[in-house]
Amino acid sequence: MIRFEGAAKRHPDGTVAVRGLDLEVPAGRTTVLVGPSGCGKTTILRMVNRMVEPTAGRVLLDGTDVAALPAAGLRRGIGYVIQQAGLFPHRRVIDNVATVPRLLGWDRRRARARAAELLELVGLPPETARRYPAQLSGGQQQRVGVARALAADPPVLLMDEPFSAVDPLVRAGLQEELLRLQGELGKTVLFVTHDIEEAVRLGDRVVVLREHGEIAQLADPHTLLTAPADAGVAAFLGRDRGLRGLGLRPADSVPLTGLDPAPTPDLDLGRRIPYGGWELALDPSGRPEHWTRGAERHPVPVFVPSRDSLRAALDAALLAPSGHAVAVDAEGRAVGTASRAAVVEALAAANGTGTGAPTPEQVPHAGR
Amino acid sequence: MLDGEPLVRWHWLGDHLGYLADLTADHAVIALVPVLLALLLAVPLGLACARFPRLYQPLAAVFNVVYALPSLAVFVVLIPYTGLATRQTVMVPLTCYALAVLLPTAVDGLRAVPEPVRQAATAMGYGPWRRLAAVELPASVPYLIGGLRVAAVSSISLAAVGALVGRGGLGYLFVDGFQRTFPTPILAGIALVALLALATDLLLVAARRVLAPWERGVAR
Numbered sequence: 001m002i003r004f005e006g007a008a009k010r011h012p013d014g015t016v017a018v019r020g021l022d023l024e025v026p027a028g029r030t031t032v033l034v035g036p037s038g039c040g041k042t043t044i045l046r047m048v049n050r051m052v053e054p055t056a057g058r059v060l061l062d063g064t065d066v067a068a069l070p071a072a073g074l075r076r077g078i079g080y081v082i083q084q085a086g087l088f089p090h091r092r093v094i095d096n097v098a099t100v101p102r103l104l105g106w107d108r109r110r111a112r113a114r115a116a117e118l119l120e121l122v123g124l125p126p127e128t129a130r131r132y133p134a135q136l137s138g139g140q141q142q143r144v145g146v147a148r149a150l151a152a153d154p155p156v157l158l159m160d161e162p163f164s165a166v167d168p169l170v171r172a173g174l175q176e177e178l179l180r181l182q183g184e185l186g187k188t189v190l191f192v193t194h195d196i197e198e199a200v201r202l203g204d205r206v207v208v209l210r211e212h213g214e215i216a217q218l219a220d221p222h223t224l225l226t227a228p229a230d231a232g233v234a235a236f237l238g239r240d241r242g243l244r245g246l247g248l249r250p251a252d253s254v255p256l257t258g259l260d261p262a263p264t265p266d267l268d269l270g271r272r273i274p275y276g277g278w279e280l281a282l283d284p285s286g287r288p289e290h291w292t293r294g295a296e297r298h299p300v301p302v303f304v305p306s307r308d309s310l311r312a313a314l315d316a317a318l319l320a321p322s323g324h325a326v327a328v329d330a331e332g333r334a335v336g337t338a339s340r341a342a343v344v345e346a347l348a349a350a351n352g353t354g355t356g357a358p359t360p361e362q363v364p365h366a367g368r
Numbered sequence: 369m370l371d372g373e374p375l376v377r378w379h380w381l382g383d384h385l386g387y388l389a390d391l392t393a394d395h396a397v398i399a400l401v402p403v404l405l406a407l408l409l410a411v412p413l414g415l416a417c418a419r420f421p422r423l424y425q426p427l428a429a430v431f432n433v434v435y436a437l438p439s440l441a442v443f444v445v446l447i448p449y450t451g452l453a454t455r456q457t458v459m460v461p462l463t464c465y466a467l468a469v470l471l472p473t474a475v476d477g478l479r480a481v482p483e484p485v486r487q488a489a490t491a492m493g494y495g496p497w498r499r500l501a502a503v504e505l506p507a508s509v510p511y512l513i514g515g516l517r518v519a520a521v522s523s524i525s526l527a528a529v530g531a532l533v534g535r536g537g538l539g540y541l542f543v544d545g546f547q548r549t550f551p552t553p554i555l556a557g558i559a560l561v562a563l564l565a566l567a568t569d570l571l572l573v574a575a576r577r578v579l580a581p582w583e584r585g586v587a588r
Contacts, residue, residue: 086488
């Protein structure tokens with residue numbers, strides 16, 4: 001666990017980067033610091049590994065003031081990923097990843113074996129190992145950066161806008177990958193971004209900062225989107241907060257209507273299930289093929305209740321020509337449908353049952 | 369040029385092959401050993417300048433002033449200390465000239481390492497000296513070799529001037545040919561100086577490919 005106690009940074013010229021931060025970063029979770037540029041978020045991040053020394057207050061890592069630890073040793077125990085990856089241009093990918101283990105005194109063979117494991121973990125093909133960083137794409141370089149940060153298995157990972165410099169498609173892939181990795185590894189992640197979408201996507205907890213590192217709101221992503229602490233936070237969150245909040249709610253609360261007639265396994269031919277004027281055509285294995293009406297044929301928007309969000313269910317219902325979203329299982333077989341009205345009912349329930357209501361300790365400002 | 373004297377007397381060249389080879393080898397030593405010495409000095413001085421930036425300006429100023437001095441004048445000034453016609457008379461100033469080229473390239477090379485690379489290295493637990501030695505120095509090898517190419521070629525050319533104070537390998541052919549109004553050795557000297565410079569340059573280009581493999585096949 002990382003704890004900031006009145007941690008402040010005043011530059012020699014008198015300007016204040018961080019006025020005095022009190023914050024607990026729980027172990028094993030992802031905490032995202034988000035705010036406009038110049039709000040001090042990077043400064044806060046760097047206080048943890050002493051790349052910035054606070055001018056007042058202190059930062060505790062598992063109860064120990066980091067100022068009392070030797071800087072180099074402290075840093076070898078903390079993974080760090082930055083925007084431009086910062087890979088060493090003169091070292092092969094595998095040796096980039098092996099850097100911290102080597103600094104810790106591992107022999108080359110063991111360090112390389114560990115590095116090869118990590119390249120696999122972050123989804124890079126083995127042939128990448130022998131390449132030099134300049135021979136990789138931006139997205140691949142960031143993966144190497146993440147692998148390098150994880151090489152010595154540090155309990156804490158600091159990430160400073162790691163995905164900001166890659167194009168949106170690659171960024172979405174990297175975010176997905178980080179969520180998967182974090183699900184496996186359970187690191188204490190402190191993640192800095194200026195992108196609120198990224199913050200609500202990745203964070204277990206999101207800290208919205210305003211100038212001088214002051215906390216405007218500290219909440220889980222759904223609370224943040226549905227109950228911003230003040231107008232400033234609401235403005236920072238931008239439009240469509242309610243809709244985006246649905247992206248964080250699972251779709252398994254949507255009531256499904258069974259298929260009628262239910263498809264039977266012994267049937268060779270595909271079958272058709274009527275919905276008003278439309279028919280849903282299934283292939284022999286029960287996977288949706290198309291919506292059909294007379295000669296018209298349309299693709300079938302689907303959602304997976306156990307995996308997708310309410311937003312995806314709503315999207316499928318809106319896009320379906322019949323107005324019915326088709327729920328499928330992991331193998332893609334239709335298991336039921338949900339009408340637009342049914343999905344909207346589930347939405348209202350999700351936002352109204354208080355599941356996302358903020359608790360007092362999550363929201364430091366009472367002025368809502 | 370004397371009437372009737374051909375530009376090149378080929379049989380003279382044939383008769384003096386061993387002599388020409390000796391002069392070329394001598395020239396290579398006089399010109400290139402100073403470049404190597406300068407490299408050995410430039411790396412630690414460059415590291416010190418990168419670590420303590422205040423050192424750089426005064427040091428660069430000293431070597432620039434030395435670089436501005438005419439080589440012949442420096443050779444003459446050194447004669448009382450190193451003796452006439454000794455190699456040191458020529459090699460000491462050549463070392464200084466090479467250093468005037470190599471120190472700025474060393475420092476620029478160390479500084480050219482991108483800031484994110486530096487920060488990543490610091491964040492992974494490299495101390496300042498260790499980071500310089502393990503990250504910035506190897507990453508700056510292409511710069512250093514670029515500097516070496518300039519320093520080596522200019523040193524090969526300057527070494528010829530040393531013949532005027534009694535040393536200078538191939539430079540002796542110029543003095544000799546001029547005194548005897550005999551163009552063959554002059555032309556042979558020019559050709560051999562150019563060949564030596566070319567060979568040295570090719571060697572350094574090859575060294576860069578071996579020592580900085582990460583630059584191969586990467587568009588920059």
